[in-house]
Amino acid sequence: MNANAPLNVLAADANPATSLEQRYGAAMPSLGAAPNAVIESLLGHRTVRAFSDSPLPEGTLEWLVASAQSAATSSNLQCWSVVAVQDPQRRARLSVLANNQAHVRDCPLLLIWIADLSRLDRAGEKTGIATAGNQYLEMFLVAAVDAALAAQNATAAAESLGLGTCYIGAMRNHPEKVAQELGLPSDAFAIFGLCVGVPDETRPASVKPRLAQSAILHHEQYRVENEPAAVVDYDQVMRGFQRSQNMKEVDWSAQSAERVSGPGSLSGRDRLVSALRALGFGLE
Template sequence: MTLHQSTQSVHAAQAQEALFRRYREPLPIAAANWNETIAGLVAHRSVRVFRDQSLPPGTLETLVAAAQSAPSSSNIQAWSVVAIEDPTRKARLSQLAGNQRHIEQAPLFLVFVADLARASAIAAQDGVELEGAHYTESFLLATIDATLAAQNALVAAESLGLGTVYIGALRNHPEAVAAELGLPDLAYAVFGLVVGIPDETRPASVKPRLPQDAVLHRERYDLGQQTGPIQRHDDHAIAFRREQQLPVQGWSELVVDRLRSVEALKGRHVLRSVLNRLGFQLR
């Protein structure tokens, strides 16, 4: 066996191990389609326990550089990020997000903002009103821009050995969050991103995902193909929750519970009217 063949064999073994952790079942791929970047993406896990330790100098700026390198629709760059390091402000935001203690525990909390306020201010300098900013398309554009930027920041953070977890619960109280952060009209907090140094004594686990044959459609969407893969995923999810000593629940049950009622939305059922008050007309 040549050195190249040996290296390819190692890559193939590493890929299969990582993919099995992600899917709880084999997913054959060619070793040539595996590298450190993909390995890092596949190994993603949400971290909720952090060491009481500051981030190295320059980390924030590095993460923002990665975030700003994400694609942006028409290069409008309709997003901003508010970096929270003050313990008292983190505590208030934690309370608004359902008392998630990891927000307070980690040294950095990034709040990603869908931001049409900047474009509106630029136009106002020339006496122009941005009619297009009040349509749902523009709202989606800004939300997607913020989301792509955040995911770039997350990937960068994990590549530096840091742990992260998204906080969607900021949308439980969007007006209070906007007031806390001083957001102008036409800007809202899409979600937060906790960043810190993971506590290696309490490592997070890779959570299983749906089999690819449930989400990958070739040429045309086929809802009928998903029954078998979903049943398999339910089994994997139950096994995972048992390992984590969590209440036993299949993935299907979780999805239904999350969307079953208005109460399950935890106040977000009024999000449209709240967004209207924050300046988004959503025409």
Template sequence: MDALTAEHLDREASLRRRYGAAAPSVGPWNETITRLLEHRSVRAYRADPVPAGTLETLIAAAQSAATSSNMQWWSAIAVTDPSTKKALAEIAGGQKHIEQCPLFIAWVADMARNQRISEEQKADFECMPWLETFMVACIDVALAAQNAVVAAESLGLSTVYIGAMRNDPVRVAGLLGLPQRSFVVFGLCVGYAMAEAAGEVKPRLPQGIVLHREHYAVGREAALRSPYDAEMAVFSQRHELQAATWTQRVLNRLGPIRSMNGRERMRTALATLGFEIR
């Protein structure tokens, strides 16, 4: 087998790991695409610290993400103190990997910084309280954090996002000393995976469900979802996950209000944190 054939087979294998039998054909490729397709969430970490300068490198990558009108609506708080991580793990429903990971990063939608400019310059920022501005801040956070994740994985580190910081945004803000008009959108565990926790790539929906051409179409969605559900059932059985199929996961997550774990009170929490969203 020549090198080109082996390379093509490796790329096909990457796509099959991500899509199973519904994998698309191999297109343009490079090492970045390989790393993106190999992403998986890791929930068990060794105690080894990350190398000196890693945090600053990840933040440099994050600050290189797109940001709407260069407003840079986010901040990041690096947490290494065991007691703080323990409290954050409790808020997240006992997710022990928050305590295990050597570096936990809280990603903050930070409208406080620009509010301080409003006060400093004695200028009324009429655009601040609108839903659009709040949405832009949250989008900025997500774009920045994902850049950091890609950078971390390129360095051999593993990660997992912690959306459960939104279970109790007010308590999280208190633990981290956040000013009014700022809140943690999600956290991020960073570290070296335990060997047994490296996991495998989780299958995603077929591109035929998420990729539309020229207009939105749902005609084949149910037919395409059926084999994906079967694939996820096998994956779930291998990993002892509660929801067997993807459809069942959707039903479990979006059906009962208790599955929100307190996040149904988000509007009230945001008001407490000083956000006025019109």
């Protein structure tokens, strides 16, 4: 891909019939091929952490942001912003703050998604209307949800262009330092990063299977009965996936419980409430 290449259409997988099988391992009864190229592209998602040196085609950033802005947004408040980091030195500094992840340093474009109530503060200043509601947890949640929906639209758009992405939750490991690096105003929080680039074809990523729908989808009321069998199956599916990727084998249930085993397993984010308050959020 070169910078002057046209932005082209939906890149569906070569073999659409396998998309459900890959998404669930063997656990999903066949629904047949995906009904259209959008769904096919969504089912083909995989996180990409290895990028080629190719630059992004011209216009990529603007199309991704237009896609992001096309997401629904609570009350049309648009409580999010995005900082596009292309300066390699800034990316390197942000990589250090995000647990030294190499892809943060090496991707050509790092998008930092901001849960942003500061624009509403400024709307209040402009109009003389109080914005004390921004001091409540509800408004932090509104901004966080808005930012996530926008980012996922950008991700789907990037993948439709044949690009790869990797979310970076580790951007929350040092919120105040990240805010300083990005020059964020008060009431703005870098909720996660998103690496974007052309996937390195020599180090391709694979579709990672998900839990069976029986563990996730409930009809009318939440029921836990189907979950234990689905989780036992999924532990095996993930072991098979890990084997195929030459990764250490571990049950998903054990790995996932471990991830929330205590404050020490949160990569410093156990102090998020105090960090957010320091950044201006009241969280009342």
